[in-house]
Amino acid sequence: MRLSDLAELLLLAALWGGSFLFMRLAAPVLGPIWLIELRVLVAGLALLPLLLRLKLWPHVRRAALPLFVVGCINSALPFSLLAFASLSLPAGFTSIVNATSPLFGSVVAAVWLKERLTGSRLLGFALGFAGVTVLIGWQPVVMTPAFFRAVAAGLLASSLYAIAAPYARQQLAGVPPIAIATASQLSAAVFLLPALPFTLPVAPPSASILAAVLALALCSTSLAYILYFRLIQNVGSTKALTVTYLVPLFAMLWGVTVLEETVTASMVAGCSLILLGTAIANDLLGKGLQSRAGPS
DSSP states (O other), X not given: OOHHHHHHHHHHHHHHHHHHHHHHHHHHHHOHHHHXXXXXXXXXXXXXXXXXXXXXXXXXXXXXXXXXXXXXXXXXXXXXXXXXXXXXXXXXXXXXXXXXXXXXXXXXXXXXXXXXXXXXXHHHHHHHHHHHXXXXXXXXXXXXXHHHHHHHHHHHHHXXXXXXXXXXXXXXXXXXXXXXXXXXXXXXXXXXXXXXXXXXXXXXXXXXXXXXXXXXXXXXXXXXXXXXXXXXXXXXXXXXXXGGGTHHHHHHHHHHHHSXXXXXHHHHHHHHHHHHHHHHHTTHHHHXXXXXXXXX
């Protein structure tokens, strides 16, 4: 990997890690649904000129229904669930919960794709489950119903990412990645539209909140997608997906430096177990990363 590729990998991790910071800032004001509607709409519109310039619109027309499904289960629903979790959980904590996605991916691969559930995958899932248990149970805070709902929302988001990835591979084979990224974001915006009248923001957003929304849409979504696909072209999908392991580190860093959040012992221990379990389940230690995590 060239130095420029490594720099882009770190930038991508920082951008995706920053998404948890931006959601933590904006979700309490706009609410999860309005925040994510703005995120996917602005991101999709920002990517649209690139899609048109590359003359990829025919791919979108031919695969309209699968692209809409991917937009729902890989963007609209998991993004909204993570934004809901951000109402109650620190940015770093939410990112660690989201890091369980490759573990769910192993289970989905075994059930749906009939891939063999090897001993390493079972061990990895067990370690990941232990990590979630440590993360949730070893907390210096009162375990309120809101806390458990937020954790459940984060885990459900991770499971949706795990379902979306094999669906996209089966139904969108041959569709260019930029077409998938653009159409899925715009499809997610359409999917969320009916919920907007029932989830109005609690207050008009300030300039800082609008800046967080734009950063979430343009930096953590549009630019991040472009960087991700560029890395896949330059270094391959295996090395590009190692970003999965860097995102929680940057999310915790942003939480500490910007929001003055505390990194607890349970977060460090839980994150370590989850990432180790993911590495083992996906044979990272011996054969390279094969995770199925989606973007945050």
